Amino acid sequence: MRKRFVLDTNILLHFPNAINGFEKNDVYLLGTTLEELDAKKTEFGEVGYHARETIRILEELRMKGDLIKGVKLTNGGRLIIEPDGVNPDNLPAGYSIAKPDNRIISACLTLNQSKRKSPVILVTEDVSMRINASVCGVQTESYHNTQIESSGYIGSETVMTDASVIAEIYDKHTIAPKGNYIENEFITLKDQESASSALTVYRGGNLNLIPDQSIGSVKPLNEMQQYAMWALMQPADKIPLVILIGAAGTAKTFLSLAAGLEGERRGLYSRMLISRPNAESYRNIGFLRGDLQEKLAPLYASYYDNLEMLLKGSKKTDPSEIRTKMETMMEDGTIEVCALDFIRGRSLADTYLICNEAQNASQSLIRDVITRAGRGTKIILAGDPDQIDAPTLDAHNNGLVFAAERMKGSPMAAVITFQPKHTVRSALSREASVRLKR
Numbered sequence: 001m002r003k004r005f006v007l008d009t010n011i012l013l014h015f016p017n018a019i020n021g022f023e024k025n026d027v028y029l030l031g032t033t034l035e036e037l038d039a040k041k042t043e044f045g046e047v048g049y050h051a052r053e054t055i056r057i058l059e060e061l062r063m064k065g066d067l068i069k070g071v072k073l074t075n076g077g078r079l080i081i082e083p084d085g086v087n088p089d090n091l092p093a094g095y096s097i098a099k100p101d102n103r104i105i106s107a108c109l110t111l112n113q114s115k116r117k118s119p120v121i122l123v124t125e126d127v128s129m130r131i132n133a134s135v136c137g138v139q140t141e142s143y144h145n146t147q148i149e150s151s152g153y154i155g156s157e158t159v160m161t162d163a164s165v166i167a168e169i170y171d172k173h174t175i176a177p178k179g180n181y182i183e184n185e186f187i188t189l190k191d192q193e194s195a196s197s198a199l200t201v202y203r204g205g206n207l208n209l210i211p212d213q214s215i216g217s218v219k220p221l222n223e224m225q226q227y228a229m230w231a232l233m234q235p236a237d238k239i240p241l242v243i244l245i246g247a248a249g250t251a252k253t254f255l256s257l258a259a260g261l262e263g264e265r266r267g268l269y270s271r272m273l274i275s276r277p278n279a280e281s282y283r284n285i286g287f288l289r290g291d292l293q294e295k296l297a298p299l300y301a302s303y304y305d306n307l308e309m310l311l312k313g314s315k316k317t318d319p320s321e322i323r324t325k326m327e328t329m330m331e332d333g334t335i336e337v338c339a340l341d342f343i344r345g346r347s348l349a350d351t352y353l354i355c356n357e358a359q360n361a362s363q364s365l366i367r368d369v370i371t372r373a374g375r376g377t378k379i380i381l382a383g384d385p386d387q388i389d390a391p392t393l394d395a396h397n398n399g400l401v402f403a404a405e406r407m408k409g410s411p412m413a414a415v416i417t418f419q420p421k422h423t424v425r426s427a428l429s430r431e432a433s434v435r436l437k438r
Contacts (some may be wrong), residue, residue, distance in 0.1 A: 001118050002026055006016040006082075006108050008124035009036040010099070011143050014362050016053040018123075019146050023198055024076035028111065028120070029058075031083035032103040043081045046365050047342025063316035070382030072328040085110035091136060101129045108138045146363060146397040146404050154244040154245075155404075155415030156186035156227060166198045173209045174285070177202060184239065184414045186227045188211075204409070214257040216265075224422045225251060231414040232259035236267060236378040237416050241370065243404045244382040246418025247433040254306045255355055260352040260380075261310065264334060269352040269376070275369075277361035277390075277399075281419045300337060302356065307335075340365060349374035358383035358400040360390045366399030 003025040007178070011018050012033070015123065019027055020264040036401055041052035058067070058079075064069040067081040085107035088097040095102045104122070113122045122133050122140045130140040166189050169175050177382065181187060181202035189198045189207075213220050213229040220226040224246075231242045232255060244252040260272040304326065311322050329335045338353065355361070358381040366381070373379055383400045407413035423430035 002119050004028060004111065004116065005141075006030060006104070006111070006120055006121065006122045007033070008104060008129060009033045009040075009127060010125050011049050011123055012037065012054040012363060013040060013050050014392065015124065015143065015146065016050050016057055018143060018145070019054075019057060019079055020073055020075055020077075022075075022077055025148045026070070026078045026080055027073070028080050028082050030085070030104055030107045032100050032107070033085070034081070034083075036100060038260065046344070046362065050364070051095050073154045082107060093237065095132070095136065101132065102124070105129075105136050106137055106194070108133065109136065112138070125397070127394070128391070142397070148396055149402050150396070150401065151408070153182065153235075153405070153408050153415070154417035156188065156417065157182075157242075158188045158190055158226070160192060161189050161198050163190060163194040165403070166191055166196045169198050169200060169207060169209050172204045176205075177207045181207075182409045183411050184231075186416070187224055188415075193248050199223055201227075201230070201414075215255070215262050218255070219396070221251075221424050222422050224416060224418050225255065225424075226254050227414075228252075228418075229259065229417045231416060232256060232380065233262070234414075236376050239412060240373060240378050241407060241410075241413040242378070242380050243400070243405075243407065243413065243415045244380065245385065245400065245404060245415070246416070247384050247386065247423060249423035250418035250431060251265040252418070253354070253423055254301055254309065256305050256354045256356075256380045256382060257303065258310055260354065263352050265407050268350075271333055271352070272335050273340040273348070273351055273353040274300060274335060275340050275343075275353065275355050276300070276357040277340050277355070277365055282436075288374060303354075308346040310328055319336070324403050340369060343372055346372050347374045348372045348377045350376040352378050352380075354380045354382065356382050357387075358403070359385050359388050359398045360393065361398065361399035362390075363391065363402040370403065406430075 005022050005025060008396045011152045033239060037051045037054055040047055041055060042048060061067065061071045061079055070078040072078055083292060086103045087110055088104055090109040091097065091102060091106050094346060097106060097239040099105060108120045108122050109353055119139050121380060122138050124130055124140065125142055132241045133140045167350060183203060187202055187207055199210040201210055210226060210230050213226045214230055215233060220229055228244060231239055263269045307326055307381050308322050311325050381400060381403055385395045385398060385401055388394060405417050408415065420433040423433050
């Protein structure tokens, strides 16, 4: 039996080709969705681009037949436009028909009253809408093509071994492994009796010793920071993508900035771009005073806080001197704020790009970011899947977990996952990351 799927607007604003993602079934778009797409088409960035792309796809289908009667898709399914069906009488009294989500739910209820035996399934990434639709009697699903099935890979593991093996790797710096590992997986070798250990990375078929790391005056405080610092300081032609996952206070931003500044000092990169996804905040930046960098400054406070710590170091430097240094770095292009909504179409060469809060990026935005890399460019994705603010993203479909899972095993990517015990901000921060976890 052919199924009937109604696509919510947010599906198309992230995945325009989702129209073709439902095999030999009927895909419905409602009049409300067409109006929302029309309203979004003039927006800049990812949302506007995807709205325009969806409209282009619909125009191609319109040229092939009657959209209201249904147009055959290449996969054997049909696309049907349903412009009517909104009826305030089929909604509970507490639901306003003026709200677009409720109009879509109402139209789904109307479609369910037709003689077709198969029930309508509303596909949406909006969790709140799924709840409301279920309350109103509409079957719902998330868009399965966006869900990332986790393999449980965290980028590192601890292996118990003999003291002789640890002595051998310190002597030879590289040994053939006895187990099966993933390229660029970090392996901590430990001997329980002697309490000796060695930090290694599986690369090129061997376990390779990672010596003590430092970035300028910055020293690692735990083994995961050792791994992160090693990966961050690898040249772009060896490991151009580093993914840092972990709770607040694990020094993801601090270490990323330290490595970027050191890379610039060594001449590895001509500039460092700092960025973070936050489409809701970008939307109204035109109303703020100043240039783009000044408009985005409030969103980048975490970068500035960490940069101030790096520049101050252990010295008692005058705060005004630190601020002057930071302003100079911004003015001369050493550090540049990058709004991700403007990144499509760019080609970044010899650049060190940090994308913080990457859990709030969609899969398509993360793909856009990574594919901007030109020669000599290194990209850092950092974030915490437990701190998602975007309403259509969750722990299973956000761009950070998407990148970590899909790039797993690539010789060009390293994944480092910090645990709450690796929090270095303060004892309170470490305690809170465990006790206050949502």
